[in-house]
Amino acid sequence: MIIKNERDIIQLVQEDTWMMDILQTAKTLQLPDWWVCAGFVRSKIWDVLHGFSDRTPLPDVDVVYFDPNCCDEVVEKELEKKLFSINPHVPWSVKNEARMHLINNMPPFTSSVDAIANFPETVTSLGLTLGENNQLILTAPHGIQDVIDMTVRPTPYYLQSKDHEEIYEGRVMKKNWSKTWHQVKVIHIQEA
Template sequence: MMIRSEQDIIHLIEQDRWMMDILHAAKKLRLPDWWVCAGFVRSKIWDHIQGYSERTPLPDVDVVYFNPDCCDESVEKEYEKQLFSWMPEVPWSVKNEARMHLINQMPPFRSSVDAIANFTETATALGVSLDDKDNVILTACHGIQDAVDMVVRPTPYYVQSHDRAMIYEKRVSSKNWSRIWPKVQIVHILDEEY
């Protein structure tokens, strides 16, 4: 199957029992504005495009939510414990995006989708969730083209200054994605703009 649309990505995820089990587990937490995001979605797309029959192992499965009324990190850890009790083999990571701007030294986010839009790369700024009828929904803050073209480029926030560009460059350098997925193309910005 060629991936040409958001619906194609949704279909790809719906056909993956493991991914659907993860989405159902996350939904059981009843978190406000929740999404499973980043590498969870991007790696599935890239594995499919590369023609891999085995899933590339994920360092973590990122569950994000948005609750400005309770920004205590220990609450996130309790959610992780609950998820581990249901699916202990999954490397869960739960974060309340209402506090993550402080960690990342960014302006406050307005929602989980706003936070996802400010992830480092456009191909990673993806998230999936389930609606009230358990249909998969996708947020693709910068579209899906970079993800399906396997192009890694910074989101707009990371091209606004040399310091932010350095964060992007260090991150993509540390990930070594082109070794895992040979079709990946990295856009380097320091040489071009600074």
């Protein structure tokens, strides 16, 4: 399949029962400003572009939301337990982006989409949610060209912040995406 635009990605996900079930399950939590993001979206696109017939296993399925009124990590763990009780076969990870800026010493985020925009790589800065009438919505703060071109590059925040170069480069090394998806190209911060 050729993926040219956001509509193609949305169609791809809509036709994937497993992905739609995950989105429906996440929606049951009724979280403010929620998204299923990162590798959940990126891996699907790369699997299709590589012609894989089997889904590449995910280390986790990231559900993010934004609630500045309750930033207790214990709440996130309780939400994960709820998701596991609905579907124990999914490696759920739930994070409130209202507190996650503290993890990497960044300025506070204003929303989940703002947090997604400030993930380390542009190809990871992707999220899906269900709107009214279960309309599938894709956010891609840095566009979709990098994920379609299978080019990993730092997001602007990581590119501009020398303090965060180590985080980006460490993730690139640890994730080693090109081992699974051989067409993936990595742009290192020194090259960007």
